[in-house]
Amino acid sequence: MNTTGLKNDNIVALVDCNNFYVSCERVFNPKLNNKPVAVLSNNDGCIVSRSQEIKDLKIPMGAPGFKYEGLIKKHGGTLLSSNYALYADMSSRVMEVLALFSPEVEIYSIDEAFLGLNGFKNRDLENFGKKIKRTVFQWTGIPVSVGISQTKTLAKVANHFAKRYSAFQGSLCLLDDERITKALAKTPVSEVWGIGRQYDKFLRQHKIETALQLRDAEDKFIEHYLTSVGLKTVLELRGYACIDLDEAPANKKSIVTSRSFGKQVSSLNDLQEAISEYVTRAAEKLRKQKSVAGLLMVFLSTNRFKEGPQYNNSLSTTLFPPTAYTPELIKTALNLLDDLYLPGFEFKKAGVMLADIIPEKDVPLSFMDTNYLDDKRKKLMEAMDKLNRTYGQDTLFYASSGIKKDWKMKRAKLSPHYTTHWNDLPKVK
Numbered sequence: 266m267n268t269t270g271l272k273n274d275n276i277v278a279l280v281d282c283n284n285f286y287v288s289c290e291r292v293f294n295p296k297l298n299n300k301p302v303a304v305l306s307n308n309d310g311c312i313v314s315r316s317q318e319i320k321d322l323k324i325p326m327g328a329p330g331f332k333y334e335g336l337i338k339k340h341g342g343t344l345l346s347s348n349y350a351l352y353a354d355m356s357s358r359v360m361e362v363l364a365l366f367s368p369e370v371e372i373y374s375i376d377e378a379f380l381g382l383n384g385f386k387n388r389d390l391e392n393f394g395k396k397i398k399r400t401v402f403q404w405t406g407i408p409v410s411v412g413i414s415q416t417k418t419l420a421k422v423a424n425h426f427a428k429r430y431s432a433f434q435g436s437l438c439l440l441d442d443e444r445i446t447k448a449l450a451k452t453p454v455s456e457v458w459g460i461g462r463q464y465d466k467f468l469r470q471h472k473i474e475t476a477l478q479l480r481d482a483e484d485k486f487i488e489h490y491l492t493s494v495g496l497k498t499v500l501e502l503r504g505y506a507c508i509d510l511d512e513a514p515a516n517k518k519s520i521v522t523s524r525s526f527g528k529q530v531s532s533l534n535d536l537q538e539a540i541s542e543y544v545t546r547a548a549e550k551l552r553k554q555k556s557v558a559g560l561l562m563v564f565l566s567t568n569r570f571k572e573g574p575q576y577n578n579s580l581s582t583t584l585f586p587p588t589a590y591t592p593e594l595i596k597t598a599l600n601l602l603d604d605l606y607l608p609g610f611e612f613k614k615a616g617v618m619l620a621d622i623i624p625e626k627d628v629p630l631s632f633m634d635t636n637y638l639d640d641k642r643k644k645l646m647e648a649m650d651k652l653n654r655t656y657g658q659d660t661l662f663y664a665s666s667g668i669k670k671d672w673k674m675k676r677a678k679l680s681p682h683y684t685t686h687w688n689d690l691p692k693v694k
Contacts, residue, residue, distance in 0.1 A: 271506060271507060273415065273504045273505050273506070274415070275383060275415050275416060275506040276381075276382040276383055276385065276386060276413065276415065276440070277379055277416065277417055277420050277506075278382055278390075278394065278397070278412065278413045278420060279373075279377065279378075279379055279411070279413075279417070279420040279421055279423070279424045280363055280377070280379075280380065280397060280401070280410075280411050281377045281409060281411075281412075281424050281428065282359060282376035282377070282407050282408070283408045283410060284317070285356075286347065286348075287302045287303070287314050287315065287316045288406075288408055289348070289351055289352050289355045289407070290302065290345055290351075290680055292355070292405070292407065292683075293351075293680075293681075293683040293691055297316075297343060300316070300318060300340075300341050300342050300343065301316060301318040301340050301343070302315075302316040302318070302319065302342060302343050302345065303315050303316070303319045303324070303330070303342070303343075303344050303345070304346075304347055305330045305344060305345065305346055305347060305678070306347060307347065307524065308525055308674045309330060309344075309676060309678060310330065311327050311328060311329055311330065312324065312325075312326060312328050312329075312330055313326070313327070318340070318342065319342065322336060322337070330344050343678075345678050346675075346676035346677065346679040346680075347676065348679055348680050348682065350658060350682050350684075350685045351680070351682060351683060351684060351685065353375065355405065355407060356375045356376065358404075359376075359401055359409070360372055360378060362400060363378050363397070363401070365400075366380060366393075366396075366397055367380040367382060367385075370510075371511050379420070379510055381510050382413065390413050390440070393413075394411035394413055394435075394436030394438060395411070395434060395435065395436040397409070397411050397436075398410070398411055408435070409435070410424050410427040410435050410436070411424065411427060411435060411436040412424025412425070412427050412436075412437055412439070413436075413437070413438040413439065413440070414439040414440060414445070415439075415440065415504045415506065416501040416506045416507070416508070417501060417506075417508045418457065418458045418459065418498055418502055418508070419439055419445065419501065419502065419504070420439075422439065422448055422449065422452055422457070422458075423437045423439040424437070425456060426448060445504075448476075449475065449477035449480055450475055450477040451475075452475060452476040453474065453476075454469070454473055454474055454475055454476055454478070454479050457479065458498070459494055459495070459497070459498040460479075460498065464491075464495065467490070471486070471490075476502060479499060479502060480499060482499070516554040516622065517550070517554065517556075519618055519619065519620040519622060520547045520551055520558075520622070521616060521618045522547040522550075522616060522617055523543065523615065523616025523617070524539075524543070524614070524615075524616070524673075524674050525613055525614045525674060526612070526613060526615075526672045526673075526674065527671075527672065527674045527676075528671070529611035529612065529613060530612045530613075530615075530672045531609075531610065531611045531612065533602075533606050533608075535667075535671070536602060536606060536615055536672075537599055537602060538665065538667030538670060538672065539615050539672050540563060540598050540599060540602050540617060541595050541598070541663055541665035541666040541667075542666040542670075543615070543617045544561075544591065544617050545591055545595070545662065545663060545666060547594075547618075548590075548591040548619075548646075549653075551589045551622065552589045552646060552647075552650060553650075555624060555625050556589065556623060556624055556625060557586075557587035557588050557622070557624075557625055557628055557638070558589065558594075558619035558622050559583060559584050559585065559587040559620070559621030559623065560581055560582070560583055560584060560618075560620040560621040561581060561582055561594060561597055561598060561601070561617065561618070561619060562579055562581035562601075562617065562619075563579065563580055563581075563598050563601040563605055563616075563617050564577075564579035564580075564615065564617075565577070565578060565579070565602075565605055565606070565612050565614070565615050566614045566615075567610055567611060567612055568611070571611075576607055576610045579605070580604055580605045581601070581618075581620075582601060583621075584621075586629065586634050586636045586637075587621065587623060587628055587629075588636075588637050589625075589637070589646070590637040590642050590643075592663070594619075595663060595665055598617055599665070649661050656687070657686050657687070
C-alpha cells in the first residue's frame with residue numbers, strides 16, 4: 266500500500282467528555298452524583314445520554330424514556346429533558362480550556378476534540394494527558410478521558426481504553442509498538458473509527474474480527490474490497506497519519522433548522538410562529554459564519570406514523586441579493602408558508618433551509634438592489650446578536666415568533682438554564 270508522503274511520527278490526542286449531557290447536569294446539581302441519570306431526546310422521547318449507573322441497569326442507548334422511567338425511579342434515578350443551551354455553553358468552556366494545552370485544536374463534536382501534540386514529543390505524554398483531565402475537571406466540572414497516539418484512529422482506540430479501564434486514570438498513551446498491538450488485539454473491529462455496521466458485517470465474514478486483524482490484513486484484500494475511507498482507516502491503524510487536524514472547519518453550504526412539535530399543530534398562526542423562530546435561529550448561524558444565503562426553503566410534514574391523510578410539501582425561492590437579514594428572511598418564509606399551508610391537516614414537523622450560501626465578501630454587486638451589508642441593517646443585526654449572546658438567547662426576539670409558543674417541543678423535565686439565563690443562576694443559601 267502506498268505510504269509516500271504520509272507521516273508516521275505524528276502525535277495527536279483525543280479528549281472526550283464522559284457522558285457529556287449527564288455530566289453537564291451534575292455540575293450544577295450535585296444531588297444527581299452517583300445516581301442513575303438519563304437525558305432524553307426532543308419531545309422527551311428516547312434516551313440519548315446515560316450515566317454509568319444507567320448503563321449498569323442494562324438500559325440501552327436510544328431506548329424510549331417512558332419504558333424505563335419506572336425502573337430508573339425505583340433505583341433513585343432521574344430522567345431529564347435535553348437542555349441544549351446548557352450543553353452548548355459547557356462545551357464552549359471545555360474547548361476554551363483545551364486550547365490552553367495546544368495551539369492546534371480541532372473541535373470534532375460538542376463533546377470531543379483532537380489536539381495536535383507534535384511539539385510535545387519529549388514530554389511524559391501520559392501524565393500530560395492526566396494534567397489535561399485534571400484541569401478540565403477543575404475549571405469546568407466536566408470529567409474527560411484522553412487518548413494519545415500517532416494518528417486520529419489510534420487516538421480513538423487509546424481513548425476507548427482510557428475511558429473504560431479505571432487503571433489508566435482517564436489517560437492512555439499508545440506510542441509503543443507493543444502496547445499498540447495489544448490494544449488493537451483487544452479492540453473489536455466494530456469499535457474502529459470509520460468502520461460502520463455494514464463494514465463490520467463484511468469484515469467478520471472474512472474472519473477479520475479485531476482491529477489488529479484489520480491492520481495486518483493483506484494489501485490486496487484491502488485495496489480490492491475497501492473504499493478510500495477504509496484504506497485510510499487501515500493506514501491510520503498502521504501508524505500513518507492520513508486524516509489531518511481540521512482546525513478551521515469549512516462553512517456550512519446549507520443550514521437546516523427544524524423541530525418536531527410537542528403536539529400536533531393545525532392552525533396557521535402556530536405554524537407562522539414556528540417558522541419565524543426557525544428562520545431566526547438559521548439566520549443567527551448564517552451570520553456567525555459571516556455568510557449570506559441565496560435560497561430559502563420552507564417545509565411542512567404530518568405524522569407519517571398516524572393513520573389518515575398525509576401531507577408533506579416544501580416551497581423555495583431565490584434571494585437576490587443574497588442576505589442574512591432576519592426580518593427580510595422571516596417575511597419571505599411566511600409568504601412561502603401561506604402558499605404551502607393546507608387547512609384540515611395536523612402537522613408534526615416544520616422547518617426552514619437556507620442554501621446557496623456564500624461568504625459575505627463574495628456577494629455580487631447590484632445596481633438595482635441595496636445589499637443589507639452596506640447599510641444600517643447589518644449594524645442592527647450585529648447589535649441584536651451581541652445582546653442575545655451577552656444576555657441569553659431571545660433577550661430580543663421577533664414578535665412573529667410568538668410569546669406562549671404552545672407548539673414548542675415537549676420538555677417537561679427541563680433543568681434550569683444555569684449559565685445562559687440570569688434568573689436561573691444558582692443561588693447560595
